[in-house]
Amino acid sequence: MTTGKGAETAATFRVTLQFRKDxxxxxxxxxxxxxxxxxFAAWIGTxxxxxxxxxxxxxxxxxxxxxxxxxxxxxxxxxxxxx
Numbered sequence: 001m002t003t004g005k006g007a008e009t010a011a012t013f014r015v016t017l018q019f020r021k022d023x024x025x026x027x028x029x030x031x032x033x034x035x036x037x038x039x040f041a042a043w044i045g046t047x048x049x050x051x052x053x054x055x056x057x058x059x060x061x062x063x064x065x066x067x068x069x070x071x072x073x074x075x076x077x078x079x080x081x082x083x
């Protein structure tokens with residue numbers, strides 16, 4: 001996992017945990033999809049049962065484009081793409 005200033009430019013996949021809509025969040029970046037998917041699943045196991053939590057796995061392109069690969073909410077479970 002890479003963190004800190006400039007981490008976004010060095011990595012490819014981001015997992016974001018948002019505790020509530022428009023609320024605080026935590027993110028991590030990984031260069032390999034397999035590792036990011038493991039973190040996505042781990043955060044579901046740890047935080048997925050909490051109300052209002054949103055967890056997303058995002059593919060970040062070098063040109064600044066982003067694609068949401070998976071989203072988790074307690075109400076909908078895991079779904080492809082954004083909520």
